Amino acid sequence: MVVRTKAAPPTPWSSDLATPQVDESAYVHSFSRLIGDVRVGANVFVAPGSSIRADEGTPFYIGESSNIQDGVVIHGLEKGRVVGDDGKEYSVWIGSNTCITHMALIHGPAYIGNECFIGFRSTVFNAKVGDGCIVMMHALIQDVEIPPGKYIPSGAVIVNQQQADRLPDVLDSDRSFAHHVVEINEALLAGYRCADDDVCVNPQVNYARERNKTDKGLNFNVNNENEYINSVENMSLSSDIRTQVRSLLAQGCIISTEHANQRRFRTKSWLTGGQIDSRKESQIVAKLESILREYQGEYVRLIGVDPKAKRRVAEVVIQRPGDTPGEGTVKSVATHTRNRSGRNRSSYSSQASGSLSGDVAQQINSLVAQGCNIGIERANKRRFRTKSWLTLGQVSGGSNKIFGAIEQAMAEYPGEYIRVIGVDANAKRRIAEVIVQRPGDSSTQSSRSYSSSTYSNGGSSSYSGNAGGAKLGSNVIQQIRSLLAAGFKIGTEHANKRRFKTKSWQSCSPIDSTRESEVLAALEACLVEHSGEYVRMLGIDPQAKRRVAETIIQRPGDSPVAQSNSATSSYSNGNGRSLSDNGRINSYTNHQLSSEALQELRSLLSAGFKIGTEHANKRRFRTKSWNSCAPIDSRHESDVVAALEACLAEHSGEYVRMIGIDPKQKRRVAETIIQRP
Numbered sequence: 001m002v003v004r005t006k007a008a009p010p011t012p013w014s015s016d017l018a019t020p021q022v023d024e025s026a027y028v029h030s031f032s033r034l035i036g037d038v039r040v041g042a043n044v045f046v047a048p049g050s051s052i053r054a055d056e057g058t059p060f061y062i063g064e065s066s067n068i069q070d071g072v073v074i075h076g077l078e079k080g081r082v083v084g085d086d087g088k089e090y091s092v093w094i095g096s097n098t099c100i101t102h103m104a105l106i107h108g109p110a111y112i113g114n115e116c117f118i119g120f121r122s123t124v125f126n127a128k129v130g131d132g133c134i135v136m137m138h139a140l141i142q143d144v145e146i147p148p149g150k151y152i153p154s155g156a157v158i159v160n161q162q163q164a165d166r167l168p169d170v171l172d173s174d175r176s177f178a179h180h181v182v183e184i185n186e187a188l189l190a191g192y193r194c195a196d197d198d199v200c201v202n203p204q205v206n207y208a209r210e211r212n213k214t215d216k217g218l219n220f221n222v223n224n225e226n227e228y229i230n231s232v233e234n235m236s237l238s239s240d241i242r243t244q245v246r247s248l249l250a251q252g253c254i255i256s257t258e259h260a261n262q263r264r265f266r267t268k269s270w271l272t273g274g275q276i277d278s279r280k281e282s283q284i285v286a287k288l289e290s291i292l293r294e295y296q297g298e299y300v301r302l303i304g305v306d307p308k309a310k311r312r313v314a315e316v317v318i319q320r321p322g323d324t325p326g327e328g329t330v331k332s333v334a335t336h337t338r339n340r341s342g343r344n345r346s347s348y349s350s351q352a353s354g355s356l357s358g359d360v361a362q363q364i365n366s367l368v369a370q371g372c373n374i375g376i377e378r379a380n381k382r383r384f385r386t387k388s389w390l391t392l393g394q395v396s397g398g399s400n401k402i403f404g405a406i407e408q409a410m411a412e413y414p415g416e417y418i419r420v421i422g423v424d425a426n427a428k429r430r431i432a433e434v435i436v437q438r439p440g441d442s443s444t445q446s447s448r449s450y451s452s453s454t455y456s457n458g459g460s461s462s463y464s465g466n467a468g469g470a471k472l473g474s475n476v477i478q479q480i481r482s483l484l485a486a487g488f489k490i491g492t493e494h495a496n497k498r499r500f501k502t503k504s505w506q507s508c509s510p511i512d513s514t515r516e517s518e519v520l521a522a523l524e525a526c527l528v529e530h531s532g533e534y535v536r537m538l539g540i541d542p543q544a545k546r547r548v549a550e551t552i553i554q555r556p557g558d559s560p561v562a563q564s565n566s567a568t569s570s571y572s573n574g575n576g577r578s579l580s581d582n583g584r585i586n587s588y589t590n591h592q593l594s595s596e597a598l599q600e601l602r603s604l605l606s607a608g609f610k611i612g613t614e615h616a617n618k619r620r621f622r623t624k625s626w627n628s629c630a631p632i633d634s635r636h637e638s639d640v641v642a643a644l645e646a647c648l649a650e651h652s653g654e655y656v657r658m659i660g661i662d663p664k665q666k667r668r669v670a671e672t673i674i675q676r677p
Helices: 161-165 172-195 204-215 222-234 239-250 262-267 281-294 358-369 381-386 399-412 474-485 497-502 516-529 560-564 595-606 618-623 637-650
Strands: 033-036 038-040 051-054 060-062 073-076 092-094 105-112 123-129 140-142 254-260 271-275 299-306 311-319 373-379 390-395 417-424 429-437 454-457 461-464 489-495 534-541 546-554 610-616 655-662 667-675
Touching: 033 038, 051 060, 073 092, 172 262, 172 271, 239 254, 239 281, 239 299, 239 311, 254 262, 254 281, 281 299, 281 311, 358 373, 358 399, 358 417, 358 429, 358 595, 373 381, 373 399, 390 399, 399 417, 399 429, 429 474, 429 595, 474 489, 474 516, 474 534, 474 546, 474 595, 489 497, 489 516, 516 534, 516 546, 595 610, 595 637, 595 655, 595 667, 610 618, 610 637, 637 655, 637 667
Parallel strands: 033 051, 038 060, 051 073, 060 092, 073 105, 092 105, 105 123, 123 140
Antiparallel strands: 254 271, 254 299, 299 311, 373 390, 373 417, 417 429, 454 461, 489 534, 534 546, 610 655, 655 667
């Protein structure tokens, strides 16, 4: 993108015709204007609509990693100067890691220190703002010097030094907010630069150019390849990385690189190292090694781009801080390499300290079987509270690749929340969010194992059905996991038959814990205390202060066995038979749903969709003329499961598929075959 810069016009007070000096790593949007002697530091982001005009007061300085947001005006008077951190005089000095937010006015002479935040529509004129100050919205700062680390509230008018000296100190929460804004704008800078980079967005251009070179006579003869193979032993790249390069070239991919220091790595604000304009393996390896030396002490990753699909197919970190090229410490940490132990996808290993639990693995396998895209996100405790997750990207491929990527993320961010996202590629929306790691989880805590009668937490403690004999069904346990993973709280209510008819439920004892074993214990205590009554489980959003789920987990007349397999919480009594709402046993021994189908069913119901079924014999299946089974009006999982199993039994020997229907859009969102002849 062309930067709109212009020399200062000749005036009675200036005739040097100075032009802006913009660091090559900075990004200045074409819809902004820079005029005169404006010095823009490294990694500065200048947003659209800003005006930085050093045609009267001059020069201006903007320190590294600062951001100038939309509509900001920076100007200066002819007379009056401030002394910058370099000891020179400036009309306007803006330090490093500082945010000048939307519609703010900075009019020189003005000095703004490092790591400051100037809020929307605030004005700084003939003033000095010390390091680490937070200026909120619609404030006026004029003719004063603000000491470092002070907080200026919204609407404040600070026009004398007594007011400035009485200002309160900045709180840690305010400082965290300012740092968050810096991180966001660093990510925007990387995104805008990517949008202008053919390698990042439109790799077809460079691929076509390289292909033309190849067509004109470039070829790879056996002798050259042998020469390369004989010489690679002296190179610092590991054999895994060289294998990855060969594999990408064999697929016709374009090779490029990106690098990031530790702060940029945390915010995923990678800087492009450019495309490697070669299709020859030896030249690519040599270029990679020079890049490793150039960015020693930083993260460097190798990018493989499919020029036809115009998307990335591989991201491999080939250097981390502390690695020394030439000592054999450079290693591939690609998340998309197959487990060499040869295990199938139900058995996988990881170099991470923790491992995924069986129920999480089952849910991920179900999402993969549905054709969902799998993404990974992370958040520290502060981001978790504000629901501002950071994406770690999408993972494509089989379950082994996905499990490896998840467990690598768990290993890289051991003190943070990690969650897995299932995205419906057709509807382009999320259908599942599963938290697989929480801060403080140990390797044993990350591999929790539950059954319908025993709940263990990392092996350190276990909980089984209480003395009263009331036990929760497996699907209730699964729903509890889903609610807790989403950050919801669990509550319980009970009602006798009369209160049930009038919908006047009474609350059980509050459940303050979010540990699954303690929640399960509290629920079963409520079942025992109110045996012979209706008991329902509540999912509560603590932030919105509203209910997100209501599930009846006990009905009058349920026996302890029935409670563990009741119609609203389970559908199997362990003998291949399902229970209806009143406890009657329906014989569908050979027509039970698979675990993948059950998982998808839960996902559809939790998303508010309706369920339908269709069947077809072999001839109708070939012609795609399916017939509908009986409609399913219920949204209760047990009722839906019973209807599905009835359809399976009725149409034994035929194809049967489950339909997910969006009742608002009146369209299908999922079609899954659950039985084949």
